[in-house]
Amino acid sequence: MIRTFLQVVLLRDRTRVFADVRHRRFAWASVVLYGLVVAAVQSVEYASNNDPDGWWPLLFALVGGTFALMLRSTLAAWRLATAGLVATRLLLDSEPAILGPTSWCWYIPVMLAVGMIHSGRVVVAVGLLTSAAVFLAGALGDLDYFPATIGTLLILLLLGYAFGARGRAEQRFHDERDAKAALEERARIAREMHDVVAHHMSMVVVRCETAPYRLPDLPGGARREFAELGEAARAAITDMQRLLGVLRASGQSADRLPQPGLADIRSLHADAVVADAEVPGAVGLTAYRVVQEALTNAARHAPGSTASVLVELVGDELRVAVRNTAGGPSRGGGGGHGLPGMRERVAVHGGSLTAVPTEDGGFEVRAVVPVVRR
The missing domain is CATH 1.10.287 (Helix Hairpins)
Structure with a gap:
């Protein structure tokens, strides 16, 4: 459950954790549900150990509000949880430890999230202020638990920071790799x-x-x-x-063959339906490369699937559609640049490209390329 929460926090920090909205909503729901469970347990624990005095709704609001804030601001969630830490010491005076079992379930995700999301300077400040708050909470009860409590919290904060720093480094690496791939594709x-x-x-x-x-x-x-x-x-x-x-890349020899066009698409797919139309050579080349890459992706990621190719001239637009059915497990790999490369090619002409899963478990690539009449 905590891992699900951490993934949601990274997503709020614009890190790509979930591939689609359904997974994102499920993760958010998991965080809210976790917060409600912890809030309910904390409230029940207070009500069972103290005479009913009406303070349990405050505890419920502190814990539940913390997890609600996590979906928007981890620092705001930390502020509320830290203030709640002192408040619970005043209410749960029968608990000898600074943090009881339920309070640990409340505070651990907060510390991990702050460490994962924020810079080292913020993490240091949070560590110092948390130490002060834990000391104050301990002073209200028993300071014997202070070293173990603050030591554990600081370790969790550092673990979160290490995990987040690694994730940010990986994200920078992938961003730089994608940028390099885009430049290579443009050169091609x-x-x-x-x-x-x-x-x-x-x-x-x-x-x-x-x-x-x-x-x-x-x-x-x-x-x-x-x-x-x-x-x-x-x-x-x-x-x-x-x-x-x-x-030309280092060691790459010159290409002596003419560039392919619309007429060559049937060599990629024997059953391709290709309009018998005259289009500029650059447009024909783009259509050919889109079909080529889409069929390659289908063979790689849906082996055994059935593909269809339709290329038609509608008004001043050349429309390309490549659709494949569901296939076997993806083989992965591939040395091309896939969808980003296709988008780069279509964008040269001011066109557009969409690539979406189909209802039958397959995939469809559609490109629209404007045709400038001569």
Whole structure:
């Protein structure tokens, strides 16, 4: 139960603990339920050991309110619990220990949560103030329990801090890895787009150089203009090739094959339904890569599943849909960049991509890529 609470606290700190909202709500409900149980036990314990005097609702509110605050602010929960610690010593004067069994169940999650969430400076301040509060609570009863009590609480606080620091370090590592993967994917997209753009630039060069032969009546000024345009286009191609060399990874050889397009999607999936339409080469390449990555993910994470591919041109949008049924256990792994890479490619054209589970246990990827008419 405490582990569930800690996971919820991390989630409130924007750490990705649960993959979907249902798990998050279940964890929050678990924390609230735990708090209600501890509050009820604490109240019953007080009522059974003391004459009914109407103070048990205060105890219930202190404990229950602490766990309610944890879902929003661990420091606020710590303040309430620490104030409640002193209040319970005044009410439960028959308890020799500073913290009774139920109070430990109340205070332990608070200390762990504060240690996990906050920086070292805050943790040190909380440790000092907690020591002072525990000393005050002990002074109201028996200080013989003070060293063991405060020692245990400080150890729990340090354990929470160590656990949280490790989690934050792992999160930074994953963030940096994702950022690096995004840069690599963008470089890959740029390398592939180079071939598409270079093809169009080559056409400009060819038309400029053949213009004097195709149009023999061109005046001299127009011939010089075409020659200059051709030279500028050649220079642009040369500059692009140099840029491509910078983007190419160390030891990576140049790709001599032409980039795939819409017509090549059927080679990925024999039953693919692909619109017979003319689209810019860059758009066709993007559609091909989305289908390729989606089918690869289906084979890797749902082996044995059945996939369908639909590519259609609707107005000025090229729509790509890849859907697979449920399959066997995921094989994991994979060296690609998956969904982030597909989103990067679609975003180049100002499009959008969605990837969601289906009701039958499968998965569906949909991309919408605007098509600019020439």
